[in-house]
Amino acid sequence: QSVLTQPPSVSAAPGQKVTISCSGSSSNIGNNYVSWYQQLPGTAPKLLIYENGKRPSGIPDRFSGSKSGTSATLGITGLQTGDEADYYCGTWDSSLSTFYVFGTGTKVTVL
Amino acid sequence: EVQLVESGGGLVQPGGSLKLSCAASGFTFSGSAMHWVRQASGKGLEWVGRIRSKANSYATAYAASVKGRFTISRDDSKNTAYLQMNSLETEDTAVYYCAREGLDVWGQGTTVTVSS
Numbered sequence: 001q002s003v004l005t006q007p008p009s010v011s012a013a014p015g016q017k018v019t020i021s022c023s024g025s026s027s028n029i030g031n032n033y034v035s036w037y038q039q040l041p042g043t044a045p046k047l048l049i050y051e052n053g054k055r056p057s058g059i060p061d062r063f064s065g066s067k068s069g070t071s072a073t074l075g076i077t078g079l080q081t082g083d084e085a086d087y088y089c090g091t092w093d094s095s096l097s098t099f100y101v102f103g104t105g106t107k108v109t110v111l
Numbered sequence: 112e113v114q115l116v117e118s119g120g121g122l123v124q125p126g127g128s129l130k131l132s133c134a135a136s137g138f139t140f141s142g143s144a145m146h147w148v149r150q151a152s153g154k155g156l157e158w159v160g161r162i163r164s165k166a167n168s169y170a171t172a173y174a175a176s177v178k179g180r181f182t183i184s185r186d187d188s189k190n191t192a193y194l195q196m197n198s199l200e201t202e203d204t205a206v207y208y209c210a211r212e213g214l215d216v217w218g219q220g221t222t223v224t225v226s227s
Contacts, residue, residue, distance in 0.1 A: 002155060044208055044217040044220055045156060045208070047213075088155065098158065098174045099161070099172045099174075100161070101158065102157065104155055
């Protein structure tokens with residue numbers, strides 16, 4: 001059971017904006033950078049955002065990330081059909097049970 | 112091109128063992144920590160563990176669910192990381208991915224099925 005909570009699904013029409021929340025605690029999000037991963041159907045996860053809001057080379061600026069306290073948010077603007085995927089947040093956790101944790105995952109559907 | 116390629120997956124009986132490999136290319140493997148992450152069919156991502164570089168004493172860390180059963184190692188001369196899995200349980204059935212430090216590069220995954 002993940003310690004980072006995300007909504008199971010979000011949806012919007014092409015061209016619209018969606019936001020995905022990731023809720024944690026002081027042992028993880030509250031004291032560590034957050035990353036976001038995109039997993040297209042049948043493929044390996046891909047790093048989308050790191051250090052809360054930075055984008056790796058090649059990731060369009062339609063994708064943005066932010067963090068406040070013990071929560072983080074991923075935003076996708078100008079939604080495209082190719083954005084249909086599962087999205088996961090991830091961060092380090094200082095608890096004894098594990099070191100890195102992923103969110104529960106959010107399915108983005110383009111209507 | 113930076114690339115990670117996993118291999119070694121397959122079908123194994125409960126209680127059995129399996130060793131996965133992760134071959135790296137296109138970057139300085141010896142200076143990078145390496146992670147293993149798994150995903151059961153239709154489920155989310157689960158971090159399995161990681162091994163740091165020689166400069167960080169090859170320190171390892173594991174998720175509670177696999178600690179004591181799984182061991183991560185590396186051979187910098189072969190640019191390869193390994194995941195030794197012992198005492199396998201049906202709950203270990205998943206696609207196993209390796210990823211570079213920062214989880215910025217991932218392999219394509221290898222499937223492990225634990226079943227009698």
